[in-house]
Amino acid sequence: MRQETDTARTLRLRLPGLTGHRPGQHVDVRLTAPDGYTAVRSYSVASALPGDELELTVEELSDGEVSPYLVHQVAAGDQLEVRGPVGGWFVWNPADPAPVQLIAGGSGVVPLMAMIRSHAAGATDGAPGFAAPFRLLYSVRSPASAYYGAELDDLARSPLLTVTCVYTREAPAGSGTRPRRLDAPTLLDAIPPVSDTPAFFVCGATAFVETVADWLVQAGYPADRIKTERYGGTGITP
Amino acid sequence: MGIVSPGFFGRRRRDDPALPPGQYLTESFPVLSAGPTPRITPQEWEFTITTETGQVHRWNWEQFLALKQDDVTHDIHCVTSWSKLGTSWRGVSIDTLFESVESDAEFTMAHSYGGYTTNVPLDDLLGGKAWIAHQFDGEDLEPAHGGPARLLVPHLYFWKSAKWVRGLELLQQDEPGFWESNGYHMYGDPWQEQRYW
Numbered sequence: 176m177r178q179e180t181d182t183a184r185t186l187r188l189r190l191p192g193l194t195g196h197r198p199g200q201h202v203d204v205r206l207t208a209p210d211g212y213t214a215v216r217s218y219s220v221a222s223a224l225p226g227d228e229l230e231l232t233v234e235e236l237s238d239g240e241v242s243p244y245l246v247h248q249v250a251a252g253d254q255l256e257v258r259g260p261v262g263g264w265f266v267w268n269p270a271d272p273a274p275v276q277l278i279a280g281g282s283g284v285v286p287l288m289a290m291i292r293s294h295a296a297g298a299t300d301g302a303p304g305f306a307a308p309f310r311l312l313y314s315v316r317s318p319a320s321a322y323y324g325a326e327l328d329d330l331a332r333s334p335l336l337t338v339t340c341v342y343t344r345e346a347p348a349g350s351g352t353r354p355r356r357l358d359a360p361t362l363l364d365a366i367p368p369v370s371d372t373p374a375f376f377v378c379g380a381t382a383f384v385e386t387v388a389d390w391l392v393q394a395g396y397p398a399d400r401i402k403t404e405r406y407g408g409t410g411i412t413p
Numbered sequence: 414m415g416i417v418s419p420g421f422f423g424r425r426r427r428d429d430p431a432l433p434p435g436q437y438l439t440e441s442f443p444v445l446s447a448g449p450t451p452r453i454t455p456q457e458w459e460f461t462i463t464t465e466t467g468q469v470h471r472w473n474w475e476q477f478l479a480l481k482q483d484d485v486t487h488d489i490h491c492v493t494s495w496s497k498l499g500t501s502w503r504g505v506s507i508d509t510l511f512e513s514v515e516s517d518a519e520f521t522m523a524h525s526y527g528g529y530t531t532n533v534p535l536d537d538l539l540g541g542k543a544w545i546a547h548q549f550d551g552e553d554l555e556p557a558h559g560g561p562a563r564l565l566v567p568h569l570y571f572w573k574s575a576k577w578v579r580g581l582e583l584l585q586q587d588e589p590g591f592w593e594s595n596g597y598h599m600y601g602d603p604w605q606e607q608r609y610w
Contacts, residue, residue, distance in 0.1 A: 206418050207421070208423050209417055213434065214494075215436075215494050249418070253418070259609075262595060263595035264591075381444045385557055388448070388450065398451070399528065
């Protein structure tokens, strides 16, 4: 287990019989209370590990039921009931030679990190996707609430990964930039042109994903190359 | 009983009998979609039922609104574990749409603007169990929630209630739709917890 931020923790699980997983998939975690009450939540896989292990990064939600337990209470060696990994849609496929543009809002970076890690780990593999450039546009409240900071800095030293962060509440000290929300011009500036036919993966809170996907479609990117995953069951204005 | 987590108590259910296993209550209305939201105007919207013999029944927006409208209230259950109780919809019963349709098919594929598909047995759409809904809580259905119109099949997980629906295709044999081809259950009964294959 690793603390990612003040409110997020990464858990490594061993799933007997698991033989790897696809980048972008999720698992369902079911907790059972001593009286038999159960609750199920879906969490994206953050890792790109071979074999029978995977990692989840869980953000504690203020009104959460399962996430506070996973962030604060579960301990190394505990057993959890896990279903998956599942999902075949919001998944990066290394056979696709297209350049990839990942767009994350907050904890939406988790499944995109699995794609980045998979891409970096497979660089010597022959599949064309591993030679395609990856870009991450990461909209996050502050440097302190960003996940995977040091690892992303390290991975971005590769010519095949470019990371752009947009800080919405608090910019890095001494950076000379002001915090601001992502807007359409900033987005379009940070991504490849339509002619590069990038494959998009957009993940974050519903309002963020809706807005970003609309901007992309309005800018002429084909809707069928934009895959989305919306986070957040509660606390989101419908 | 599964693996017990001694320190876990969870939020107790307010309406035990109404919540399928593993579900929790939400007051909001989250969105689950696989891509950008299609923007379809009522002027360009049409709905078709295509039978197994290739016969096409067609309604434009005006014709659709001229059909008998039902106001219904149902609980809805999303596979991502949220449930919303007592949601209010206005729409046209699938029974009404099928009054003039001749078919022996047992299965359907719902087709949506934007390319989404999902499979539902015909029996699950007839007998007052499903609607083409165009209003939610007395307001026109927003694009993010499937407007101008969505399929509403409240007794199955909500991915079966295809947003931006544009037609039903009658099939002799069951076939997987979009999420069903991506790891989700062919039928999707929340009370049996049929989330995945």
